[in-house]
Amino acid sequence: xxxxxxxxxxxxxxxxxxxxxxxxxxxxxxxxxxxxxxxxxxxxxxxxxxxxxxxxxxxxxxxxxxxxxxxxxxxxxxxxxxxxxxxxxxxxxxxxxxxxxxxxxxxxxxxxxxxxxxxxxxxxxxxxxxxxxxxxxxxxxxxxxxxxxxxxxxxxxxxxxxxxxxxxxxxxxxxxxxxxxxxxxxxxxxxxxxxxxxxxxxxxxxxxxxxxxxxxxxxxxxxxxxxxxxxxxxxxxxxxxxxxxxxxxxxxxxxxxxxxxxxxxxxxxxxxxxxxxxxxxxxxxxxxxxxxxxxxxxxxxxxxxxxxxxxxxxxxxxxxxxxxxxxxxxxxxxxxxxxxxxxxxxxxxxxxxxxxxxxxxxxxxxxxxxxxxxxxxxxxxxxxxxxxxxxxxxxxxxxxxxxxxxxxxxxxxxxxxxxxxxxxxxxxxxxxxxxxxxxxxxxxxxxxxxxxxxxxxxxxxxxxxxxxxxxxxxxxxxxxxxxxxxxxxxxxxxxxxxxxxxxxxxxxxxxxxxxxxxxxxxxxxxxxxxxxxxxxxxxxxxxxxxxxxxxxxxxxxxxxxxxxxxxxxxxxxxxxxxxxxxxxxxxxxxxxxxxxxxxxxxxxxxxxxxxxxxxxxxxxxxxxxxxxxxxxxxxxxxxxxxxxxxxxxxxxxxxx
Amino acid sequence: xxxxxxxxxxxxxxxxxxxxxxxxxxxxxxxxxxxxxxxxxxxxxxxxxxxxxxxxxxxxxxxxxxxxxxxxxxxxxxxxxxxxxxxxxxxxxxxxxxxxxxxxxxxxxxxxxxxxxxxxxxxxxxxxxxxxxxxxxxxxxxxxxxxxxxxxxxxxxxxxxxxxx
Ligand SMILES: Nc1nc2c(ncn2[C@@H]2O[C@H](COP(=O)(O)OP(=O)(O)O)[C@@H](O)[C@H]2O)c(=O)[nH]1
Ligand SMILES: [Mg+2]
Numbered sequence: 001x002x003x004x005x006x007x008x009x010x011x012x013x014x015x016x017x018x019x020x021x022x023x024x025x026x027x028x029x030x031x032x033x034x035x036x037x038x039x040x041x042x043x044x045x046x047x048x049x050x051x052x053x054x055x056x057x058x059x060x061x062x063x064x065x066x067x068x069x070x071x072x073x074x075x076x077x078x079x080x081x082x083x084x085x086x087x088x089x090x091x092x093x094x095x096x097x098x099x100x101x102x103x104x105x106x107x108x109x110x111x112x113x114x115x116x117x118x119x120x121x122x123x124x125x126x127x128x129x130x131x132x133x134x135x136x137x138x139x140x141x142x143x144x145x146x147x148x149x150x151x152x153x154x155x156x157x158x159x160x161x162x163x164x165x166x167x168x169x170x171x172x173x174x175x176x177x178x179x180x181x182x183x184x185x186x187x188x189x190x191x192x193x194x195x196x197x198x199x200x201x202x203x204x205x206x207x208x209x210x211x212x213x214x215x216x217x218x219x220x221x222x223x224x225x226x227x228x229x230x231x232x233x234x235x236x237x238x239x240x241x242x243x244x245x246x247x248x249x250x251x252x253x254x255x256x257x258x259x260x261x262x263x264x265x266x267x268x269x270x271x272x273x274x275x276x277x278x279x280x281x282x283x284x285x286x287x288x289x290x291x292x293x294x295x296x297x298x299x300x301x302x303x304x305x306x307x308x309x310x311x312x313x314x315x316x317x318x319x320x321x322x323x324x325x326x327x328x329x330x331x332x333x334x335x336x337x338x339x340x341x342x343x344x345x346x347x348x349x350x351x352x353x354x355x356x357x358x359x360x361x362x363x364x365x366x367x368x369x370x371x372x373x374x375x376x377x378x379x380x381x382x383x384x385x386x387x388x389x390x391x392x393x394x395x396x397x398x399x400x401x402x403x404x405x406x407x408x409x410x411x412x413x414x415x416x417x418x419x420x421x422x423x424x425x426x427x428x429x430x431x432x433x434x435x436x437x438x439x440x441x442x443x444x445x446x447x448x449x450x451x452x453x454x455x456x457x458x459x460x461x462x463x464x465x466x467x468x469x470x471x472x473x474x475x476x477x478x479x480x481x482x483x484x485x486x487x488x489x490x491x492x493x494x495x496x497x498x499x500x501x502x503x504x505x506x507x508x509x510x511x512x513x514x515x516x517x518x519x520x521x522x523x524x525x526x527x528x529x530x531x532x533x534x535x536x537x538x539x540x541x542x543x544x545x546x547x548x549x550x551x552x553x554x555x556x557x558x559x560x561x562x563x564x565x566x567x568x569x570x571x572x573x574x575x576x577x578x579x580x581x582x583x584x585x586x587x588x589x590x591x592x593x594x595x596x597x598x599x600x601x602x603x604x605x606x607x608x609x610x611x612x613x614x615x616x617x618x619x620x621x622x623x624x625x626x627x628x629x630x631x632x633x634x635x636x637x638x639x640x641x642x643x644x645x646x647x648x649x650x651x652x653x654x655x656x
Numbered sequence: 657x658x659x660x661x662x663x664x665x666x667x668x669x670x671x672x673x674x675x676x677x678x679x680x681x682x683x684x685x686x687x688x689x690x691x692x693x694x695x696x697x698x699x700x701x702x703x704x705x706x707x708x709x710x711x712x713x714x715x716x717x718x719x720x721x722x723x724x725x726x727x728x729x730x731x732x733x734x735x736x737x738x739x740x741x742x743x744x745x746x747x748x749x750x751x752x753x754x755x756x757x758x759x760x761x762x763x764x765x766x767x768x769x770x771x772x773x774x775x776x777x778x779x780x781x782x783x784x785x786x787x788x789x790x791x792x793x794x795x796x797x798x799x800x801x802x803x804x805x806x807x808x809x810x811x812x813x814x815x816x817x818x819x820x821x
Contacts, residue, residue, distance in 0.1 A: 156731070157731075158730060158731040159659075159661050159730075159731030159732075160661065160711070160730075160731055161659045161661065161711060161731070162659075175698075177659065177698050177709065177711060178696050178697065178698055178711075181661075181696040181698075181711050181713065182694075182696050185693075185694045185696060185713070185728065188727040188728060188730075189693060189694075191727075260658075260733075261658045261659040261660045261661075261708075261733070261817075262657075262658045262659075263657075263659065
């Protein structure tokens with residue numbers, strides 16, 4: 001470019017002008033272009049250039065180091081949280097190493113504590129733990145509990161001293177004091193190791209955990225609460241601890257403040273601490289290797305019991321169902337059926353006329369189940385029951401003397417009644433009037449019987465009075481005189497009456513005729529026969545065609561009347577009933593009609609005469625025989641025994 | 657029963673743990689506790705009037721360069737600072753620790769000069785007389801090895817812990 005220059009100055013001036021035109025003032029144009037690409041160019045070689053320069057004289061790191069330090073410092077200050085997050089895993093690893101050493105020791109002590117708390121079972125478990133190579137403490141925990149709070153410690157923050165502790169197993173010796181102090185120490189250690197930079201920001205451990213063992217720590221302003229828990233514990237324990245801790249602070253604020261090593265004021269915190277001794281037992285503690293016969297037996301027993309009760313329940317339910325599906329019966333309304341204490345409780349309405357509830361429920365076939373029936377009365381409008389009520393009315397009729405209701409039941413829309421009825425009793429229909437049922441609704445089947453009902457006695461006595469006209473009957477008492485025979489009859493009849501009345505008093509006033517001796521009877525009979533013969537041999541003679549009595553006949557009839565009296569007297573003593581026939585006769589002269597009339601007239605006049613001689617007209621019968629050949633124009637007598645047969649019988653009785 | 661927290665400080669290997677072990681039979685083995693920096697034991701001291709249970713915090717490994725967890729002193733009634741009379745440096749460390757403690761909290765500090773069975777370091781007595789002014793509540797000689805002065809030490813600690821507060 002500089003080769004052909006005509007005049008150095010002018011040329012150079014020209015060139016400069018030219019350059020200015022091309023490149024712009026102060027090379028602005030080319031600078032613009034170069035600057036435009038500089039970023040691209042530098043970025044292409046920056047890494048390599050830094051590398052080369054660092055290798056050459058090492059100045060790059062010298063220049064950059066302070067810059068980066070400042071930048072990092074600024075960044076850390078501004079985004080502290082972020083950096084803590086980055087660093088935590090690194091620092092945590094270091095701390096964990098330290099803590100784990102502590103925990104190992106702590107676990108070992110816990111082991112010691114646990115070891116002293118179990119007995120025979122403990123030994124068994126210890127053996128199994130040894131066999132399976134699991135630490136004993138863990139084994140126990142695994143075997144027994146989902147989780148269990150073994151101990152609660154209340155620790156004073158300032159002095160790290162144990163204020164109070166509760167242990168699940170009270171027989172167990174614990175070193176809560178040392179544990180408390182150690183816990184505080186580790187807490188301090190951990191919190192210092194992480195956060196020594198910021199003293200205001202207090203940090204606390206809240207959980208120290210291994211696979212199966214946890215120390216759960218709740219930190220309060222003056223005291224902390226620590227739960228030693230075996231197993232996997234639920235979050236609720238934390239809340240429980242927190243609650244207890246708050247309560248303790250509320251109550252013991254002043255004591256916590258003034259604590260100088262005397263834990264006596266904190267004895268009563270036991271209550272709050274006990275609230276935290278929670279546990280959840282594993283449902284079954286069975287080991288797999290051995291067959292757990294006890295458990296199996298228990299399970300079977302349990303199963304059978306459950307099964308048995310289920311069966312009972314099922315039976316009960318099916319019975320309840322059967323009751324519910326019972327066919328309705330008139331007058332019973334089922335309200336409720338339910339099982340109650342292995343019984344069936346039934347609630348129902350029942351018309352008093354309906355069949356008994358228990359009988360109806362029998363249809364459900366509930367053998368062996370106790371049934372409790374709660375029955376409330378009501379009036380049913382069921383037509384069957386209305387009919388039934390007719391039967392019921394009849395059954396409810398007041399008794400009538402001499403009527404016995406044997407049966408009353410529905411038969412074809414009517415009521416069939418069977419009764420026994422004494423003939424002396426009132427008619428069946430009159431008795432049934434009380435039911436207000438019409439005779440058409442009733443079918444009465446009546447059978448005669450003799451009632452012993454005392455109410456009928458007066459009626460029977462008055463009937464006896466009819467039978468014994470010789471006696472007077474007033475006020476249930478007979479009086480008068482009877483022959484021995486009749487008296488015996490009366491006594492017999494009265495004895496058949498129910499003895500509710502004084503029988504003796506009924507007949508006490510009846511007198512008996514003196515009893516005739518058999519010889520006397522014979523004599524009387526002989527005398528009677530003699531008297532009868534005498535009378536029958538007597539004839540009253542009349543004049544021809546006359547019916548009037550002659551003077552001689554009149555005298556003779558006086559004797560005849562004596563004879564008749566004799567006969568009547570004797571026959572009465574002999575209890576025989578006689579009739580004296582007065583037989584009139586005429587001569588054959590004259591017409592038959594005339595003779596009959598004449599003969600009757602002659603008998604009549606004799607009868608009349610005898611009546612005038614005080615002979616009872618009743619015992620005499622005047623008869624006209626008409627004409628008689630031999631014994632004409634006369635009146636004869638004949639004695640007829642009209643109770644001959646009876647008399648003979650009576651005589652036999654008397655003889656016996 | 658009254659409990660008192662007692663912290664035991666001192667440079668490494670002065671015999672803190674040996675003293676405590678001599679006094680109590682602890683459950684915890686030292687080896688875990690070194691990791692956290694404290695070993696805690698307890699012992700009941702029978703005084704005339706009443707018994708005191710001392711919670712003994714054996715605080716690990718303090719020397720001039722590594723501090724201790726200041727929170728451990730919190731709530732303590734007495735601090736014990738152990739020195740090894742065979743090592744002058746342990747006394748220097750003990751003084752340093754005592755000043756730090758006093759800064760942290762007003763607390764009676766007992767100086768324990770351990771390993772009394774060993775011959776004291778050169779100039780031990782003069783240094784002790786010069787450098788231990790009224791900083792200490794009491795000053796005792798012990799030998800954990802020969803079990804001398806150990807019971808006395810904790811008896812005094814118990815008494816001082818009760819007077820304090
Ligand atoms: N000769 C002697 N040695 C002791 C005495 N006390 C402790 N030691 C020893 O000092 C060493 C450190 O003891 P140690 O108790 O671990 O000291 P720590 O670091 O303060 O707890 C051990 O080897 C002990 O045997 C003592 O009274 N006399
Ligand atoms: Mg030690």
